[in-house]
Each structure stands twice: as structure tokens, then as C-alpha cells.
Amino acid sequence: MTDRDQPLWSRIADRLGHEIAAGLAPGAKLPTEAQLAERFGVNRHTVRRAIAALAERGIVYARRGAGVFVAAKPTEYPLTRRMRFHRALSATGRVPGRKVLSVQGFPASEDEASALHLAVGDEVLRVEGLTLSDGVVIGHFRSAFPQARLPGMAGAIGSGLGVTESLRACGVPDYTRAWTKITASAADALLAGHLQLRRGDPVIRAESLNLGPDGAPVEYGLAHFAGERVTLSVIPD
Amino acid sequence: MTDRDQPLWSRIADRLGHEIAAGLAPGAKLPTEAQLAERFGVNRHTVRRAIAALAERGIVYARRGAGVFVAAKPTEYPLTRRMRFHRALSATGRVPGRKVLSVQGFPASEDEASALHLAVGDEVLRVEGLTLSDGVVIGHFRSAFPQARLPGMAGAIGSGLGVTESLRACGVPDYTRAWTKITASAADALLAGHLQLRRGDPVIRAESLNLGPDGAPVEYGLAHFAGERVTLSVIPD
Incomplete structure (x- = not known):
């Protein structure tokens, strides 16, 4: 576009955005501010503003001290009442994956007991693992299942079934998402290791909390996703 | 609770969690790892694991180099089809606030044009401001409204009306949320300034995108919230 009213930094941002879309791979490093300033014949402040606009659109990201890089198009993860990870990702053309790291029984923590309507100390099955999209780790999850309500869950998950199939094997033919609570936080060392972040x-x-058809809680989950790689989309049913 | 199966770090986390709930104000600094290790008669690794568990529950947060602090209970912000900021926050006992920083017409950027079904360069009204909860800034927003569709919007917003009332004044009696896309990112210098973050x-x-009763887009918004202060809750309608 050429619009005389459009500020210079905005025109540079659009130009760079088109060039990135046309030919730069995710992870590629952009030229330095000084190089871009020279190329466009503008000062570095203008370049910085253009880069900030691209970063705001999620097209590039800055790593302090290292430079500015082309962002991968994030995996879109829909949050609906009937959200199923595998089906949802497949629908957007991604290959979904899941790697279970551990399956173990524990006395319920206060958070788990409260969400699952258990007494503190009642046993829950904790399943911990990684979520993948096109072979790249995008998230880490830890789910708690009420053992007394779902006695066959450990065996089902352990045999390689997904959550939907495992719940079905335990007599829960279907489940719905009661609520999801979302915030942003900083990766600690453990999570940074899992998600290959700093x-x-x-x-x-x-x-999040999932309910069985009778309204009883069947899964309480805590998931963390790499901000650069995932967009949660909320589309009312 | 006393449960012989509960690991030591988890018992320390529960104990500290109760003490914080009983008597420490948001922003208060916890004793150092060394002090807590001495108090509980455990090594610092165990203390670190307990603190990490509290951080995961959102009860404390660490500032690298500065220590561990008690987190404020975050403002819960519901994302529903009929979400109205003022009403939703009031319902949770918070006092909602909004401070408009600027109201200005601009040619639509590509993102705005695409979301609002405009041609690039068609005029949009950009409204930028801060969102408050109990007098504390929790977020920054920038909304774009289609000028041709809503000619009276600048005057309505400028006169101090909220978005809902301004849209009503422009002949849009009601609106619904079409979608919200959520991710986590790192505050840049400008946003850090607005949100009093580092x-x-x-x-x-x-x-997000809001639609009028006829299905035409009326508001395209980009909001950023301080991760420590806000939880977005998704409860299917």
C-alpha cells in the first residue's frame, strides 16, 4: 500500500512484514537496526518502532542481546466446551503429539482436592507430559484424575491411550470443559528445560476442569505453553 | 493436614501457604531461602521446591535478584460472548476503572482492516488506554472502531462514555464477542511503563473482535494484561 498519511515506521513495518512472509523461515535473524536504518535511509528510532510493531503482531520476536528473529506461526489451540486436543490440532493442519513423562498415584493436594471434589489426601493419578505440534514441544501438562472414580485410568494411560480414549475405557463416554483459567507467567528452570525456553x-x-456426563469432575489439569508457539483461541460455542 | 506420604517440600509449601493466607499482605517479602531452611530444619533445595510449588499456585512470585514476594490475588476477567468489563468486575467485588490516554483517527493497518472488514487505509478510530481494578492498573488496551460505520464514536468516547455506552450512542444497541486469541509475551519498554512492570x-x-447485532464488526481490540494481576477465565456460555 502507499498512503501518504501512513507514518514512515508503519510503512517500513508493512514492507518488512511482506518480505518475511515471502521468504524468511521461522528462526531466521533479521538484519541489525543499523543495517535496516541504512537500507531504508531512516534513523534507528524509526527502525525500532517498525520492529516493535512487527513484534506486536507476533511476526518477529526479540531476544535481548541476541537480535530480532522471525517468529514461527503459532499453533492455534481452541478452548471450547468440547475441546479435544488431537482433533482440534488436526483440523488446523498440524500433526498433534503427546509424550507422557510419568503416571503416578499421589495424595491429592489442596488445589486438586478442591477442584475434583475430593478430600485432601484422597488418591489422585497424576499424569505429566509434553504436548507437541508438528513434532515441536509446545507445552507441558500435569493432569490429576480421581483414582476412586476412575480405577482403570493408570492402566489405560500407561498402555498409550490418549485422555479421551482412556476416560472412555473407564466408563466416561464423554466429557466437557467446565472452565479454563488463563494467565501469563515466567518459565522457571524446570519448565524452561521442558519447553526449550530460557x-x-x-x-x-x-x-482447567473437565466434567463427565453426570457433572462429576474427571480431570483437573495445569498446562503451560510456550508463549511464542501457542495462541489459545476462545470462540463462544 | 498431616499425611505421612506427603513429601517434606509439599508440607512446607502448605504450611507457608497457610501462613501467607493468614497474615501476609500482597507485595510482602518472604524470608530468604537460608532463613526458611534454618527455620524448618531442611536444606535449601527442599525450600526451593516448596517455593516453586507456591509460585505455581500463584501464591508467591520471584523477582530474580530481589527475592520472593506474596502475590496479590489476581483480578478475574471473564471471557464470554457477552462480556462487559465493568459489569463483570463489579460482580467479583472489584471496582473497575478505565483511563483513556488517546482518541485519534488513523488509516487502518492491515490487521485492523482484515478484522474489521475494511480496506487498508480506510479510517479507524483508535482508542488507547489503561484498565484498572481497585485503582491498580492491570492492563493496557488499544481498540479500533470503523469510522464510516460509527461516525459519532470519537465524540462519545471523548465525552467520557464507556465502550458499551458509546456504541449505544452510535446506534449499536448491543454487541457480542466473536473471538478472543490469547498468548503470553514479554513486556517491551513502553508496555512495562504503562503497566508498572519491568x-x-x-x-x-x-x-479480540466484537460484532454488532447485524454481524458487522464494530470493535477490534488488542489488550495486554500484567500476568501477575489478571486471570482470564473461560466459562462456556
Whole structure:
């Protein structure tokens, strides 16, 4: 577009955005501010503003001290009442994946007991693992299932079934999302290791509760997603 | 609770959690790892694990180099089809606030044009401001309204009306949320200034589109919230 009213930084942002879309791969490094300033014949402040606009649109991201890089198009993860991870990602052309890291029984923590309507100390099955999209780790999850309500869950998950199939094997033919609570936090060392991020990088924190057809809680989950790689989309049913 | 199966770090986390709930104000600094290790007669690794568990529950947060602090209970912000900021916050006992920083016409950017079904360069009214909860800034927003569709919008917003009332004054009696896209990002210098955060702190980035009763887009918004202060809750209608 050429619009005389459009500020210079905005025109540079659009130009760079088109060039990135046309030919730069995710992870590619942009030229330095000085190089871009020279190329466009503007000062570095103008370049910085253009880069900030691209970063705001999620097209590039800055790593302090290292430069500015082309962002991968994030995986879109829909949050609906009937959200199913595998089906939802497949629908957007991604290959979904899941790697279970551990399956173990524990006495319920206060958070787990409160969400699952259990007494503190009642046993829950904790399943911890990684969520993948096109082979790239995008998130870490930890789900708690009420053991007494779902005695066959450990065996089902352990045999490699997904959550939907495991719940079905335990007599829960269907489930719905009661609520999801979302915030942003900084990756700690453990999460940074799982998600291949740096400590302090922004992660989405999503806590959620799933209910069986009778309204009883069947899964309480806490998931963290790499901010750069995931967009949660809320589309009312 | 006393449960012989509960690991030591988890018992310490519960104990500290109760003490914080009983008597420490948001922003209060916790004793150092060394002090807590001495008090509980455990090593610092165990203390660190307990603190990490409290951080995961959102009860404390660490500022690298400065220590561990008690987190304020975050403002819960519901994302529903009929979400209205003022009404929703009032319902949770918070006093909602909004401070408009600027109201100005601009040619639509590509993102705005695409969301609002305009041609690039068609005029939009950009309204930028801060969102408050109980007098504390929790977010920054920038909304774009289609000027041709809503000619009276600048005057209505400028006169101090909220978005709902301004749209009503422009002949849009009601609107619904078409979608919200959420991710986590790191605060840049400008946003850090607005939200009283440090550069690099985690922020929630929420992009959204509102439709009028005829299905035509009336508002395209980009909001950023301080991760420490806000939880977005998704409760299916």
C-alpha cells in the first residue's frame, strides 16, 4: 500500500512484514537496526518502532542481546466446551503429539482436592507430559484424575491411550470443559528445560476442569505453553 | 493436614501457604531461602521446591535478584460472548476503572482492516488506554472502531462514555464477542511503563473482535494484561 498519511515506521513495518512472509523461515535473524536504518535511509528510532510493531503482531520476536528473529506461526489451540486436543490440532493442519513423562498415584493436594471434589489426601493419578505440534514441544501438562472414580485410568494411560480414549475405557463416554483459567507467567528452570525456553521467558498458564456426563469432575489439569508457539483461541460455542 | 506420604517440600509449601493466607499482605517479602531452611530444619533445595510449588499456585512470585514476594490475588476477567468489563468486575467485588490516554483517527493497518472488514487505509478510530481494578492498573488496551460505520464514536468516547455506552450512542444497541486469541509475551519498554512492570515481565496478550447485532464488526481490540494481576477465565456460555 502507499498512503501518504501512513507514518514512515508503519510503512517500513508493512514492507518488512511482506518480505518475511515471502521468504524468511521461522528462526531466521533479521538484519541489525543499523543495517535496516541504512537500507531504508531512516534513523534507528524509526527502525525500532517498525520492529516493535512487527513484534506486536507476533511476526518477529526479540531476544535481548541476541537480535530480532522471525517468529514461527503459532499453533492455534481452541478452548471450547468440547475441546479435544488431537482433533482440534488436526483440523488446523498440524500433526498433534503427546509424550507422557510419568503416571503416578499421589495424595491429592489442596488445589486438586478442591477442584475434583475430593478430600485432601484422597488418591489422585497424576499424569505429566509434553504436548507437541508438528513434532515441536509446545507445552507441558500435569493432569490429576480421581483414582476412586476412575480405577482403570493408570492402566489405560500407561498402555498409550490418549485422555479421551482412556476416560472412555473407564466408563466416561464423554466429557466437557467446565472452565479454563488463563494467565501469563515466567518459565522457571524446570519448565524452561521442558519447553526449550530460557528461564524467565513468557509462558501461558492454563488451569482447567473437565466434567463427565453426570457433572462429576474427571480431570483437573495445569498446562503451560510456550508463549511464542501457542495462541489459545476462545470462540463462544 | 498431616499425611505421612506427603513429601517434606509439599508440607512446607502448605504450611507457608497457610501462613501467607493468614497474615501476609500482597507485595510482602518472604524470608530468604537460608532463613526458611534454618527455620524448618531442611536444606535449601527442599525450600526451593516448596517455593516453586507456591509460585505455581500463584501464591508467591520471584523477582530474580530481589527475592520472593506474596502475590496479590489476581483480578478475574471473564471471557464470554457477552462480556462487559465493568459489569463483570463489579460482580467479583472489584471496582473497575478505565483511563483513556488517546482518541485519534488513523488509516487502518492491515490487521485492523482484515478484522474489521475494511480496506487498508480506510479510517479507524483508535482508542488507547489503561484498565484498572481497585485503582491498580492491570492492563493496557488499544481498540479500533470503523469510522464510516460509527461516525459519532470519537465524540462519545471523548465525552467520557464507556465502550458499551458509546456504541449505544452510535446506534449499536448491543454487541457480542466473536473471538478472543490469547498468548503470553514479554513486556517491551513502553508496555512495562504503562503497566508498572519491568521490561521482559510476562504479559497476557489478548486480541479480540466484537460484532454488532447485524454481524458487522464494530470493535477490534488488542489488550495486554500484567500476568501477575489478571486471570482470564473461560466459562462456556
